[in-house]
Amino acid sequence: MLNRRETLRAALALAGTAGIGARCTAQTTAVSGYRPADVLRGPAGMAVSNSAAASSAGRDILAAGGNAVDAAVAVAFALAVTWPEAGNIGGGGFMMIAPPEQDPVCVDYRETAPQAVTATTLAEQTDRRHPRMVGVPGTVRGLALAQQSHGRLSWQAVLQPAIALAAGGCVVEAPLADSLNAVLAAVSKSTAPWHRPLEQTFGHPQRRRWRAGDRLVQPVLAATLQRIAEEGPDEFYSGQTARSLADYFEQHQGLITAEDLEGYQAVLRQPIRTNFAGHQVWAAPPPSSGGVALRLALQMIEHVGMPDPGDAAWTPMTVHIVAEAMRRTFRERAAYLGDPDFTPLPAWLGRRAHAAKLAESISRSRATDSRTLAGDIPLETGPVESPQTTHFSVIDAEGMAVSNTYTLEASWGSWLLDPATGFVLNNEMGDFNPVPGVTDLKGQIGTAPNQLAPGKRMLSSQTPTIVRRDGKTVLITGSPGGRTIINTVLCVLVQHLLFARPLPEAIAAPRFHHGWLPDQLRIETGGQSRLGELRGRLESLGHRVVETRGQGAAHSIAIEPASGIRVGVADGRRGGRVAATLIG
Known part of the structure; x- marks a missing residue:
């Protein structure tokens, strides 16, 4: 040898x-x-992610007869519960799917700009945690497109692990404890009233720092996930969740409307x-x-x-x-x-x-x-671009492979959370080139291909x-x-x-x-x-x-x-x- x-x-x-x-x-x-x-x-199915509970959710779906896409959808929803700084239903991303004996395909569920924007809407926007920085979320539509086109189990089945984790509570691992403590310390210094719901949702019930072994319970998110499971992905974009989000943005100087949500589509590329x-x-x-x-x-x-x-x-x-x-x-x-x-x-x-x-x-x-x-x-x-994204990989016994990366943009996104829905919202609008024509030596890019436009997906x-x-x-x-x-x-x-x-x-x-x-x-x-x-x-x-x-x-x-x-x-x-x- x-x-x-x-x-x-x-x-x-x-x-x-x-x-x-x-x-x-x-x-x-x-x-x-x-x-x-x-x-x-x-020798068989496997899932690798940032969270033990999310990886286990993928494994359990595989063991129940699901394929790699079913497992990936389960992992993604579970990470929205167990790794909320980047795992999400309020952001977007990309899923690569490689069925055996077929060429891979990509599900593009990147967020889009609201219809109200112009090329200079964010030229003077200095607060990256403002409601105006939220792009139209794509995660739910993207996961649904992947599951409907390549999955084997029912939509309700692949959401059940995440619902159980949110309702019953997930065990806090050391990285999650560190993440929770860091964001709560940062948010406590903000004077913006729209950041208070994140503190109320993720603060420790005993008003102390989070420790490994604690349990994080998210009943409002559990109810949102249950509605999405029962009514399908359209619930997020035109149902109760969509109506609540539209009202939230109207009340908090945001740009997203009910029409923006209803019009969002994921794409196979x-x-x-x-x-x-x-x-x-x-x-x-x-x-x-x-x-x-x-x-x-x-x-x-x-x-x-x-x-x-x-x-x-x-x-x-x-x-x-x-x-x-x-x-x-x-x-x-x-x-x-x-x-x-x-x-x-x-x-x-x-x-x-x-x-x-x-x-x-x-x-x-x-x-x-x-x-x-x-x-x-x-x-x-x-x-x-912020480094706070999350990636996971899945393979099933037959060899179908999934590679998925999704994000809220910054760690914990915009720090915004609609109290009626229970999930953190992205601040992806910061990934557009904010000032047309201005490219500087510090790394700000102002070239035309990634400038703001209504309905446009920001470069990732x-x-x-x-x-x-x-x-x-x-x-x-x-x-x-x-x-x-x-x-x-x-x-x-x-x-x-x-x-x-x-x-x-x-x-x-x-x-x-x-x-x-x-x-x-x-x-x-x-x-x-x-x-x-x-x-x-x-x-x-x-x-x-x-x-x-x-x-x-x-x-x-x-x-x-x-x-x-x-x-x-x-x-x-x-x-x-x-x-x-x-x-x-």
Whole structure:
């Protein structure tokens, strides 16, 4: 058998012509970084999410005869109860579905702008937790579209775990306790009256800090979920919940109306596909920038070529090359990507010739000044996407795979909660380019494709991803993290597919991010990461290095091609758990 270094060299030289199962078997060296919160191997169905209760809900639906989509819908609704800082029915996202023997599809349930907006509606809006910042929620319609088109069980059945968790209470895990305490401390400093209901709903009944082992009971949310289960998804958009929300926004200076809610539709879209290291990588299409950006970065990395990192997770040169690909990718993202119903995707943006042209400008000896890449984007001499999103992965015994990322935008969204409905509302309007024409060196983007318009979906970085080899799914991944999401997934793919790391080590490996503007390379130094040791070498190449403790939470599943064994990995950066059925 080849040793680890020989196997890795072959993988790098041949761009992945060896099978992933064989390469994982050859990998034995631990990679410094974050220890996974949970790793589980099993032969059948599996769910990985931020919450033990939500993962268990998915497992139980699988055990009851549901498929991966049924389980994913159950996990998503359960996370709305057990991880309310990002799990939601008041936000939106993207679900990648890969049925066996069929090409993957993407359910786009991104939020939309209300009909009352103009391009400059938010140009002077400084309070990102204001009712005007709420986009029309898409989660319920999106989960319904996924379940109706690909599910097996009834709508009522897949909502039952979430209803039970809300009504009977969910056990508070340590990450949830920290999240609850943090948001309550922050909200207590707000003078806005519309933030008080969140305190009243999520404050501890004994008026103390939350601790692991406490029980969080949400009776109002349970009643809302019960109505949605009994009356169907239309209840959220035209029933009692919709009427209550419309009244709430009218009373609190919001923009969303009953007509906005009733008119919302989720959409089935064709994912973005690219070939990388002998695999087919499928990811979410616009209005997510994830798939297009991931494709472009992977194409540039293959064109430039990666040196052998040896036993190190990363070397200065591998970080440098990937960071330069990231830098160029995010410039193209700013220039061309938005809601495809308003801004068609240029066909040439996905061609390898375009990636090759960009890659030719990458120097191995010097970091590029981001300003020189602006081209026809005028630069001013702002706000960015929040890192508080959540991702989960599911697979069933038959091999149907689901990768889902959804969000409220900021942690706990807008801090707004209609007391009659019991769920937190998003502040996704902040993902539009707020000031037309103003792109600055701090990271605010003002390009036309993502400017505000009625009914438009705001650009996202969510990157739920499914990887196949020879027609079979071998990896389900994704992450939260705002604009860093794309680069978190990129790091995982490079580690797992190109550097031959088994999935637990690929998840544990340190990560980094370059988003074009601001012109800085953010490297992860928390956990046991050794990226900080590379700082001097990276700065000598011209990178402006900023250290961060953690990046993303890539709850993922790998499938070993030869055996079919599934390896579920919960990313230790934000906790999480894997739950699996014992048999199909």
